[in-house]
Amino acid sequence: MTTRVIRPDEWSDPPPSVKREVIGVQPEGPATGPPVLFVPGFGQGAWVYAEHWLERTAARGFPAYAMSLRGHGASGSAPKSGLRAYVHDVTQVAAGLPRQAVLIGHGAGALVVAMALARYPVKAAALVAPVFGGPLAAVTACARNPLGVLPAAFGGRLRPRRGQLFSSDLPAEEQRNYLARRGRASARAQWQLCQVRAPEEPVGAPPVLVVGSPDDGLVSRADLDRVARRYQGAPLLFPGMGHDLMLDARWAEPLDAILDWLEKNA
16 A cells, blocks of 8 residues: 655645534543544445444543535535545544544445545544445445446445345334435445545554454455455454444444454554
């Protein structure tokens, strides 16, 4: 991995400003850890972390924040935005926090976080069920769910199946409710995800944890291993869970493991 020193497009053609949704929960007592910024994947917003993870993170002494990328959740509309604009959103929100932050990204949001690591010096980062994209990953995703994935490559909505996102332990009604709340990324960002190259090297070599499930219907075990190797580690696995670990029935287990890791490494 390499890091570019000069990025002329960052100052000559910056992404347009948009309203950014950021939800925060503070510890009841003194903060014992750095602020944690959660970044959702494509089609999801800050609400996916507000369901469970924000409160529990704050209860462990970490100021907890969740954001929505532009065009997602309650953030401003940006139908033509691409990955660069999403990375800009993350770095801007992180830089505005009172202390150097930990970044945690899920799905394609993990790729956005990985790209942001080359621009913002984090305390640490966690990549949850990371979708790093690229042509091979796009072909694999289409093979697993052609009707739900192929239209997204041509500007349509990405439609993962319930069985890919959640385990059977989560009640069907909750699964349907979560699916109904999904939005969509821009067509440009979805197309870029199919072609994206590997992220650049993080600034300052922060510790990076990769978390996932071998039963994830979207991210294979091989993909988890591949991403973890990029950061000189092995994935922390939670069998029996779906892709959306923060919403699945056993949501507390991966979060507690991440926070335990942060207490030792951030």
